[in-house]
Amino acid sequence: MAWFDDTHHFKKSRIKLAHITDSHLFADPQGQYFDINTAEYLKQVLQQLTQYEIDGVIFGGDLTQDHSVASYELFSLLVKRSGLSCPVFWVPGNHDEIQMLEQMSRGQISAAKRLCTNNLDILLLDTKGETPAGWCEAQHLKDTEAVIKSSEHKTIAFCHHHSIPINGYLDKHILENGPQLLNTLVNTGDVLAVFHGHVHNEYHSQFRGLDVYATPATSVQFTKHVSDWQQQDLGPAWRLVCIDGQNYDTEVVWLNE
Template sequence: MAWFEQTHYFKKRQIKLAHVTDSHLFGDPQGQYFNVNTAEYLQRVFEQLTEYDIDGVIFGGDLTQDHSRASYELFSLLLKRSGLSCPVFWVPGNHDEIQLLEDISEGQISAAKHLYTNNLDILLLDSKGNTPAGWCTAQHLREITAVLERSDKKTIAFCHHHPLPISGYLDKHILENGPQLLNTLVDGTGVLALFHGHVHNEYQAHFRGLDVYATPATSVQFAKHVSDWQQQDTGPAWRLLSIDGQSYYTEVIWLNE
């Protein structure tokens, strides 16, 4: 199946999306990632989303830390327990197995990668490479170009890896052909923004007029602008994206504030 073949239509002009990323779950609900119970933190995020009238959740990758099937099943269980009723979509992270993501994609969890309203396209991209660093294949870049050429709408895109350096440790695992992806998006015209995870903190950058946003993790955060790997338990976070026609507003919500 072509990456963008499965679609989802939002019937409303005004929609609210939540970008939730980097949960790093274990098969054991008590599993800890740098002394943080990641299942508990993700559960808190899901429960808070029920207060925001969210129309869809974009999960930004790195669902698992131990790479177990049970960790994916735990994600589904936490979602069911939360009472959140909107559809949940995903992009793969470097820790993820696409087949295991597809295995839980039924009912509320959807494998759709081309979401749209009457005014806007939302594309969920594949930046998963063969190493922790990211890579968009030539075939995938052609698929992105084809979707952009077929549409006269504005577009917002999501992927897992960061395409631009953040002056930090995670730059060793950057999207290695990030500029090529960004040029593909900008050359397609009408792309408003790209959102990503992976870097476990909040960043904003620009590339040829394209806004690029990083969303913090639901697990631990990584200290910004340091050359070594420093973890910070500042609590879970997620990004709110409010869309009205062809315009958008975004902000990061920190649960501990």
């Protein structure tokens, strides 16, 4: 279970998590993704998080658009300058290189993949495949099941790719063995919800009673329920996840509202 060996303990029962995702940064801080300055939008989100007494930030993948080392360095710099004092965790997206994410992970940015409160566990999963579509390796599924069963607490999980179709263009890049992952989570009997990015908009669905939430991007959003790839500048957004004991509440926060 090497993926989950690094553990972070919050040592309390009530915490606030921010889920931010799909920043698509460039080496150039002025770089644009579909006419959006992605660094500026991420900067605005990080600054807003300082107003919420956040205990931890989970970055949901696709940090980079140009796959440069400098884009990861820019992410670290924006976190450092944001005023946030809480740890920042991550899962890999299809655009990311795990080695670069790991090299970035020192100090405030943590490589921990098992986060524990006094009453609930948070698992950060690896769905990065060889193509833009996601894939969970068989061993990773076994390790995920084992770490859930080893705990006496309920669990929520975060990953990059979506496992349930959204009736849109990005379904061509869905987690290819998504039902296998979701069945693994449901069959343990201890998983409350799974959160993901990748689809650049807000969605909520269920799989066998398991809540599945998509978080909008800090960059551009993708128009819902269209067969072609359409983008919308709706402003950046993020998801607040409040954990209280073995219960959670969640809402999406749009900076333009």
